[in-house]
Amino acid sequence: MYKSAVLTIGNEILLGSTLNTNLAWLAQELAAIGLPVDFSLTVKDEPEAISQALALAWEKCDVVITTGGLGPTEDDITKNAIASFFDAELMFDPAIWEEILKRFAFRKMKVPESNRSQAMVPKNFMALKNDRGTAPGLFFEDGSKSFFAFAGVPLEMRHLFENQAKPLLLEKYGNDKQIWQHTLHTFGISESALAELLADFPKLKGVELAWLPQSGRVDLRFYGPSKIEVTESAERCHKLIEEYVWGENGDTPAQVLLEILKEKGWKLALAESCTGGWAQKMITDVPGASESFLGGVVSYANELKQALLGVNSTTLMQHGAVSEKCAQEMAEGIKSLTKSQIGISVTGVAGPDGGTVDKPVGTVCFGFSDLQGTWSFTHAFNGDRESIRFKAAEYALLSLIKHLRRTIA
Amino acid sequence: MYKSAVLTIGNEILLGSTLNTNLAWLAQELAAIGLPVDFSLTVKDEPEAISQALALAWEKCDVVITTGGLGPTEDDITKNAIASFFDAELMFDPAIWEEILKRFAFRKMKVPESNRSQAMVPKNFMALKNDRGTAPGLFFEDGSKSFFAFAGVPLEMRHLFENQAKPLLLEKYGNDKQIWQHTLHTFGISESALAELLADFPKLKGVELAWLPQSGRVDLRFYGPSKIEVTESAERCHKLIEEYVWGENGDTPAQVLLEILKEKGWKLALAESCTGGWAQKMITDVPGASESFLGGVVSYANELKQALLGVNSTTLMQHGAVSEKCAQEMAEGIKSLTKSQIGISVTGVAGPDGGTVDKPVGTVCFGFSDLQGTWSFTHAFNGDRESIRFKAAEYALLSLIKHLRRTIA
Numbered sequence: 001m002y003k004s005a006v007l008t009i010g011n012e013i014l015l016g017s018t019l020n021t022n023l024a025w026l027a028q029e030l031a032a033i034g035l036p037v038d039f040s041l042t043v044k045d046e047p048e049a050i051s052q053a054l055a056l057a058w059e060k061c062d063v064v065i066t067t068g069g070l071g072p073t074e075d076d077i078t079k080n081a082i083a084s085f086f087d088a089e090l091m092f093d094p095a096i097w098e099e100i101l102k103r104f105a106f107r108k109m110k111v112p113e114s115n116r117s118q119a120m121v122p123k124n125f126m127a128l129k130n131d132r133g134t135a136p137g138l139f140f141e142d143g144s145k146s147f148f149a150f151a152g153v154p155l156e157m158r159h160l161f162e163n164q165a166k167p168l169l170l171e172k173y174g175n176d177k178q179i180w181q182h183t184l185h186t187f188g189i190s191e192s193a194l195a196e197l198l199a200d201f202p203k204l205k206g207v208e209l210a211w212l213p214q215s216g217r218v219d220l221r222f223y224g225p226s227k228i229e230v231t232e233s234a235e236r237c238h239k240l241i242e243e244y245v246w247g248e249n250g251d252t253p254a255q256v257l258l259e260i261l262k263e264k265g266w267k268l269a270l271a272e273s274c275t276g277g278w279a280q281k282m283i284t285d286v287p288g289a290s291e292s293f294l295g296g297v298v299s300y301a302n303e304l305k306q307a308l309l310g311v312n313s314t315t316l317m318q319h320g321a322v323s324e325k326c327a328q329e330m331a332e333g334i335k336s337l338t339k340s341q342i343g344i345s346v347t348g349v350a351g352p353d354g355g356t357v358d359k360p361v362g363t364v365c366f367g368f369s370d371l372q373g374t375w376s377f378t379h380a381f382n383g384d385r386e387s388i389r390f391k392a393a394e395y396a397l398l399s400l401i402k403h404l405r406r407t408i409a
Numbered sequence: 410m411y412k413s414a415v416l417t418i419g420n421e422i423l424l425g426s427t428l429n430t431n432l433a434w435l436a437q438e439l440a441a442i443g444l445p446v447d448f449s450l451t452v453k454d455e456p457e458a459i460s461q462a463l464a465l466a467w468e469k470c471d472v473v474i475t476t477g478g479l480g481p482t483e484d485d486i487t488k489n490a491i492a493s494f495f496d497a498e499l500m501f502d503p504a505i506w507e508e509i510l511k512r513f514a515f516r517k518m519k520v521p522e523s524n525r526s527q528a529m530v531p532k533n534f535m536a537l538k539n540d541r542g543t544a545p546g547l548f549f550e551d552g553s554k555s556f557f558a559f560a561g562v563p564l565e566m567r568h569l570f571e572n573q574a575k576p577l578l579l580e581k582y583g584n585d586k587q588i589w590q591h592t593l594h595t596f597g598i599s600e601s602a603l604a605e606l607l608a609d610f611p612k613l614k615g616v617e618l619a620w621l622p623q624s625g626r627v628d629l630r631f632y633g634p635s636k637i638e639v640t641e642s643a644e645r646c647h648k649l650i651e652e653y654v655w656g657e658n659g660d661t662p663a664q665v666l667l668e669i670l671k672e673k674g675w676k677l678a679l680a681e682s683c684t685g686g687w688a689q690k691m692i693t694d695v696p697g698a699s700e701s702f703l704g705g706v707v708s709y710a711n712e713l714k715q716a717l718l719g720v721n722s723t724t725l726m727q728h729g730a731v732s733e734k735c736a737q738e739m740a741e742g743i744k745s746l747t748k749s750q751i752g753i754s755v756t757g758v759a760g761p762d763g764g765t766v767d768k769p770v771g772t773v774c775f776g777f778s779d780l781q782g783t784w785s786f787t788h789a790f791n792g793d794r795e796s797i798r799f800k801a802a803e804y805a806l807l808s809l810i811k812h813l814r815r816t817i818a
Contacts (some may be wrong), residue, residue: 016433019430039453301704
């Protein structure tokens with residue numbers, strides 16, 4: 001089986017100021033074409049560190065990819081380190097320089113002298129044309145081994161990989177050593193309770209199971225070299241824990257919810273307080289959301305809860321904004337304001353301040369109103385402001401999925 | 410100078426299904442206490458891979474931290490690999506078992522047998538009590554070297570690090586080797602144009618400058634061992650490029666905007682179409698946002714643009730929903746609906762569908778309405794749906810910052 005390694009070059013990752021989203025993206029792409037990432041190393045913008053990382057990866061893996069350090073600025077020393085590791089002299093490539101000049105001319109800008117270094121290519125390397133930026137990618141092969149270097153800007157890296165590296169890799173390594181995956185997304189049950197339910201579950205031969213606890217939910221990933229056996233294991237497992245499975249294979253709660261709404265021909269609207277628009281952002285992450293989602297209100301201030309959603313001032317005074325009564329009125333209010341078939345509301349204490357003995361930070365009330373009636377409940381979330389808000393937004397969508405599945409079935 | 414290494418153990422990272430947020434968080438924490446991460450390695454849940462990673466890190470660094478693989482489920486083999494690498498027998502720890510029993514009793518749940526493995530501790534290791542989950546952390550020291558292992562769930566890892574590891578590290582290594590950082594966040598200028606502006610900029614001795622292009626903006630990070638010199642370099646640079654700097658040291662656009670609004674005593678409301686709530690989510694990420702932010706509307710469907718914001722049907726027919734005219738009416742509409750001093754609107758084509766020759770995917774119109782008047786402009790963004798939406802939401806906030814700074818000055 002072929003193996004790949006991803007090397008990330010950049011002090012910003014090791015200082016923690018940038019998340020390594022390139023690794024996650026490349027790892028998915030590489031696994032999908034049968035070149036799963038065996039290990040990943042992140043090193044500083046220093047020649048010696050880069051050289052050691054290259055030595056380790058080049059020895060152990062068939063495909064080595066570096067990201068980062070190909071920009072025009074002084075801290076970008078990756079290319080020199082690569083040239084020196086592969087003992088390849090840097091040569092000026094007029095065709096690349098031409099592309100850079102064109103790019104700047106199009107934007108009516110003068111070319112800074114520092115961009116000239118981007119037209120240098122190590123001898124025997126192929127420069128990969130970058131339509132999204134000025135740093136070309138680099139490609140080198142030695143027998144069965146392949147090496148790629150990309151700039152660290154995610155948009156440029158992704159574009160270069162998809163359009164230049166992937167075709168080269170598919171041609172060289174084929175696509176028959178692929179790892180198949182099948183993931184079940186569960187909700188409303190703990191990891192260890194799930195493990196108990198599945199204690200005697202027989203996986204098929206060659207199939208591995210990864211337990212992936214996410215915030216507030218657990219994903220179960222089956223994977224292995226045979227598609228039939230992976231799928232069958234996942235399907236058998238699905239049957240055993242059906243009531244907890246809300247989606248599969250990277251579905252988002254919003255996607256699943258929108259599918260169900262589309263089937264029913266219903267329109268949804270939201271009224272958010274503590275989540276401040278996050279649940280609606282999740283829904284509109286999905287292309288085509290407008291088919292079943294009308295929009296909604298972020299009623300962060302109480303005045304807006306009253307003026308736009310018709311929440312009663314007595315409700316706010318007697319029960320407070322974080323109450324099931326308020327959540328119900330918000331859900332009914334947004335439903336009638338937007339003439340939707342379903343209204344959801346979220347109102348809670350996201351913290352860090354604002355908690356009380358009765359309603360500590362993490363207390364969130366959810367309201368739902370559809371053609372049959374209105375209901376609400378309260379849930380307590382752990383964590384900081386961000387994770388309370390994230391989990392509450394997901395919880396609203398997952399709860400509606402659960403309700404709609406139950407009423408459909 | 411002391412050095413640390415972070416080892417991430419988990420197939421899910423190498424399959425790309427999980428982002429390594431633990432590394433970014435730990436890296437910031439470690440740099441702040443003078444133990445900057447020298448390199449980071451991510452390996453599979455396999456004994457040999459874990460053992461090789463431990464060997465490399467333990468040889469090169471003073472502090473080694475692993476995350477992942479300490480859960481109760483079968484794929485968690487990290488602890489055995491650690492015990493075997495350090496040649497330390499696993500012993501049952503009744504105190505930890507007691508804690509796990511209590512935790513389950515509190516939640517009125519039966520303890521699954523699989524949790525028993527979490528009470529096993531390698532000989533001569535100290536177990537670190539985990540108040541947020543069932544997997545204790547592990548700590549081992551050998552002379553000047555320290556080793557920690559944490560579960561991979563971010564909430565548990567952070568809690569364990571802050572409450573248990575950090576005090577131990579501060580006591581052992583002191584806090585006098587700290588790396589100081591000062592970051593300038595810029596907007597509205599390209600990396601190479603900035604580089605040109607700063608071509609002759611003299612950094613002070615021992616100060617490094619990292620260029621961090623983000624989507625749509627560039628961050629400049631000065632760092633080094635002396636706080637005075639780092640700060641002074643950053644401040645001199647700030648003066649040179651003042652008109653492009655919107656924030657410093659990890660400020661978010663929302664934080665800076667809310668600060669300015671608070672100074673002015675103005676309230677803000679938003680009307681979002683293509684960003685679907687994301688800009689309001691960014692604002693409400695900030696604790697205390699309610700002081701200057703009232704809320705707003707996600708007018709995803711055109712009906713809501715008309716019914717809630719008073720956008721004219723002739724505007725929609727003649728100019729379309731993605732037009733400066735519509736953006737102006739949305740901004741005026743949300744301002745008057747919420748009785749705020751400022752209204753912002755965002756309406757655009759996020760894609761992947763819906764683009765036309767005149768208004769391709771990435772075309773976004775912004776509207777602003779304050780006590781002086783209403784204005785609007787159009788900007789074209791590159792990228793996929795997610796990055797267009799993200800950049801448009803940030804752009805709305807950054808543009809208002811720029812406007813308010815100019816009118817204040």
